[in-house]
Amino acid sequence: MSDALFRNVRLLDPAHPEGMTSPCDLRVEGGVIAAIGDGLAAPDGARVIEGRGDLLMPGLVNAHFHSSVNHMKGRLPCLPLELFMLYESPALETLRPTPRQAYLRTMLGCIEMLRNGTTAVMDDCFFVPEPTPEIIDAVAQAYADSGIRATLALDEPELSEIEKLPFLAELAPPHLQGALARRPRLKAPDLLALYDHLITRWHCAAEGRIGAAVSCSAPQRVSPEYFAELDALSRAHDLPVLAHMLETRLQRVLGHESFGGRSLVRYTHDLGLLSARMQVIHAIWVDAADLDLIADAGATVAHNPISNLRLGSGVMPLREMLDRGISVSLGVDEAIADDAVNLWSVMKTAGMIHTLSGDDPDRWPTAGEVLRAATEGGGLAMRRPGLGTLALGAPADLNLVDLSSLAFLPLNDLVRQLVHVEQGGSVRLTMVAGRVVAEKGRVVSVDETALLAEAREVFAGIAPVLRRAAAEVADLLPVYRAIHDRAAARDVGMRRKLEKGLL
Template sequence: MPETLFRNVRLLDLQAHGGMSAPCDLLVRNGRIAAIGALGDIPGATIVEGRGDLLMPGLVNGHFHSSVTHMKGRLPSLPLEVFMLYECPELEVLRPTPREAYLRTMLACIEMLKTGTTSVQDDCFFVPEPEPAIIDAVAQAYLDSGIRARLALDQPEVPELDKLPFLRELLPPELRAPLELPSPCPAERLLELYDHLITRWHGAAEGRIKAAVSCSAPQRVTPGYFAALDALSRKHDLPFYAHMLETKLQRVYGEDCLGGRSLVRYTADLGLLSERMNVIHAIWVDDADLDLLAETGASVAHNPISNLRLGSGIMRWRDMQDRGIPICLGVDEAIADDAINMWSVMKTAALIHTLDRPRYESWPAPGEVLRAATEGGGRAMREPGLGTLAAGAPADLNLVNLRALPFVPLNDLPRQLVHCELGQSLRLTMVAGEIVAEGGRLCRVDEAALLEEAAEVFGAKREAMDRADAQVARYLPAYRAMYDRASARDVGMRRRLD
């Protein structure tokens, strides 16, 4: 790989006056930042003339589900438990072909790379079950696009009725029976599939593609499988993804089904809460939960647009920051955001927490938000240096045109990055030392051909998705009653404005 010299750039520096450095040069060698300073001529290096523009770390999408990128805009805003009824029913009619899995993942890669997201953590779920060919198709899309990715298998392992409160009594017998069946993919098979993922893909593309593990959520797996995943995580130093306390109903589940323990406490009691874990959402947490997260060093993946779209509530940003709990930012998924753009996630994170408390000094600062979208994501991914501009860090970079509209006039760089930019001012994006997007065009793939194919393939899939909606609609009254019952419960906290 040739060396690349960024000449006459300003580096994002949140400690410096104005949020950026004086003009300097930055050298990329072997996929990493090799040197910073007045570097002069570097024989053989490819020169990128910075013209005084901003060089900043690439953005990290700290939580994502690629499985439903083709469904953006399909569902209305619904509470999570009702939303999931339509999002991921384990129905044969929804089984994708490998090409469909490749295309839906590539759609996400196109949107991310064109808007400066250079890394993603894909907590990928598989309907009706994972299989090697589909895992391979997802990973191949990440490899082909040039993005940096962590890929996990988000697959529940227990029957549906064991994951949720109240449903057994709310469902008539004829509807209850199918939800009492075990998962089509038991723990033994899931561990075989993880062996395939890790053996085939972990470390591919010189470490750009790596594995992660996922239990989906603690209440969706048995303790034995939960522990087996933790052992894999520890053995290979993999991030461990776990949705916890996204909704009030999940808080109620802990009260009724876990002997009054929250999902965070339950995980800690199993000895599985660690610095490798990405606790996803963490909205309905109490002080004891936050103390456990801080004590163990677990990261929290904050998905503010998804939380709004599904009415889940407002996360305790300031309380987490005050305890030193690492935070990363995520899109969640295309149908819980309807875009895969980390700039809009940053802006929403900066704004939604103004509703959390009246003391405005405690509202998120632009620098905190930028760190969460860069350094925080790198920490969650367990990639040393990712999201920074330090010598030796991965060369995942965005060159931002400071003469573009969001920055004219330039009043406060961090604030304008968070509040004004949407990814339209990028001159180029680099991943692992390779320029993967430049001038609004991707360098590795034929975007137009992929979009044309995806439109045709998923247009033909619409009838199957409509049939799936009709199949699950019969469960809607019980799920709505479950949601209403949980909503009426006093759990000693409010994370919504109702």
Template sequence: MSVLFRNVRVYDEGLAEGATAPTSVLVMGDTIAAIGADLAAATPADAEVIEGNGDLLIPGLINAHFHSPVNHMKGMLPNLPLEIFMLYESPDLEALRPSPREAYVRTMLAAMEMLKTGATSVQDDAFFVPHPTPEVIDTVMQAYRDVGIRATVALDQPELAEVEKLPFLAELLPDAMRAELAHPPAFGRERLLESYRHLIDAWHGAEGGRLSAAVSCSAPQRISPEYMGALDDLSRAHDLPFYVHMLETKLQRVLAHEQPRFAGRSLVRYTHDLGLLSDRMNIIHAIWMDDADYDLIAASGASVAHNPISNLRLGSGVMPFRTLRERKINICLGTDEAIADDAVNMWGVAKQAALIHTIGDPDYKRWPDASEILDCLFRGGAKAMRRGDSLGAIEVGRLADLALIDLDTAAFTPLNDIRRQLVFCENGAGVRATMVAGRIVYDGTRLTTVDERALRAEAREIFSGRKAALEGARSEAARWLPYYEAMVAKAAARDVGFNRWLGYSGA
């Protein structure tokens, strides 16, 4: 199959204007075959022609950090600190086990939203309640296959008991309640590794490489060194991204001095000392880190996934963007989960990433500019996915993951600066077409791969029937709430030598 985009401006980071003059882009199969003003001789007679009208062709947006299993929970929770938020978001309850069809439909909800707003790739750090099964893994991957997005999926599951993952709980809880949290998940390391073998054997490289596997340890404090090492072995053997949440909250910084296994080391230093920091690693959030941590990340070549909206929603703090850029750390952007962003729209993430860092530094010359944000969005995401040579730019030989942006909209009228208007003005409404692997999956009016209206109707029916289970989960969470609130408050009061809460003058 061939597609010719005719009379389009092509986003080009190397040009002062940010885009070429009107030209044409020929896609053959899943690859960009040619770029030039006159491609008539190179274009097959049966090629589909998309008249660009002088609109802007950009690399597909890359959502570099996401959790699909709570796609159905938008707007369900108020702003809460992460550790309290997780009580309500993903309790380990059998009543919340999804059917395969439920997992399929909820995965579709966000995938459809992403494609309609120009996102062509997603890194899904999927967690499963109470644990993954081959059937549910398959339905998640089948959803991504059917909708047509490029997806790299990991299984984000803790391995250790709750009291081993968090500080202060053991001393705060009554004996009986502490005993309840002292048992590790029954679905242990070997079964988790079996689940990974299924994911890799069945799905890694499927759909011509559009679907692939990653590994995830969730976070270093939530698993044993043995399991983390086994995941690294899989990552190395198959060249998979390795997703790791690190130092998202101040509480996680405090943890270093509260558990003997960390011996006062930050989670970054701990991971480094295990020999597991590498360029395959996606370090997620990276907020409560000091200069020594960022130096270790820079030396390892790891990427950092910046999720500014989620960080604000959960009050986690502000990642020091300029500190990372000065160290040439690769930064990619993510929505995080739908329940923490309340949208799965990368345009909002890009705008927030460009804005939040202006209130943390009085030197305006150090604030992110639009070109840097777009670099994180395109090339940064591609590198994090291990696709730095094939995604993230419009060049001959790269994969044809593209979005066509209508310039005849309020966002670009008048057209003053393409980069700034992409970051600050576009919200996804101007997406005329989305292409993944050379296939038009959204034509500006509808998704071409699935019946979006029918799937939304099915989602409403399925999840209206789940309200009782979710209410029961909230009741269970309320039992633990006073102790988790005390834990979070105790961590907040600790002096860790630096601060990531803007405007806060406490510890």
């Protein structure tokens, strides 16, 4: 942690008529915001940063991310989730990375995020074909070295494909049944041992920047017993619980087929596992009863609008969530489902996609609501008090934004221009925990040039491996397409996308 003084900056304040304060100073001590005022003195040895009247704002929080595919941008066409995952995360030995490959692919995301002002990330990391302590350490070490603030979970299903998906047992040909009914090699005790490693070695590491979370991946992908063990870990260490829920229509259908007509939200509630520590990810195919349960539990929701569009999943009912007081955060999801790791474009999409949800413009999200989701909403999801704010005592995770850039010329409405115009190029400086980690468009916490050169060579070398892995799952594609098509034909009592007859 470092000390610094920002001199002559304007602080983001969406409640102010101009969206920001008059010029002032902000002092950082011990990695937190220590003082705000005029004519502040710099701590001994602190760096003085001349603001020139530019905007100082909280860093952005990427509240849902899968770093494992940072090296796979642009590899896949737009596909429904169930087909997409065949290529994104097949449990193939072919795709086992070396620790260095895992480090480099994680660092690719860190560099992209820090360059454009994302200062914190929640990585629901999946490990192909399975996690090991060495790969977990490589991912966490990349986050520690980069200077970003990160929360890391192990997104590992425990059940077989046939147990996770409706219609698969019926539609899969006999020669595929055995493989699809086989559970992953690592069982609940193995995964819990890996969580012990993650929590013991990395939770609160790097002066508190690195933290652990737990992940069931999705409620239908784990046994109730393992889900309860994860919740107990979360409760013991006050960790976020990450759970993908109702991302697709097929997952809504799954509730009717496998959970006695209960949605996955209701199923989680009935297990006693829906809590204020839980981040419900996607939450597209939810109904009013689901939202009431989420609100009553105090759980948060991670909104991933670009990924939802890329995979054709649908439009999340954002206003209905905000009406209930549910805290919403924003996520990139992953580079392969966004093709960038840029929360500014996620904000812009979130600010526009919900205009398709109805004709009443008073119920469309405001720029202020979107900006809050990308900052304070993410901090709440990470269970980091003050993160994403400029409150005294809050972590000094900050962006200095050049107000003379084209994005703000002319300056008509600061908050709207941050959400709808800015794409990260105006970020002059990025600070995490009081340390400058990016400046003038480059990451300065690591040797960016050397790392990118190494990553370019390494990932060019494994391109044939990715092509071979895609060929290995080709037999499954028609089966999963049949599952998707059957679910798409089911009436689930709600519409979350443009469908036949609506155009």
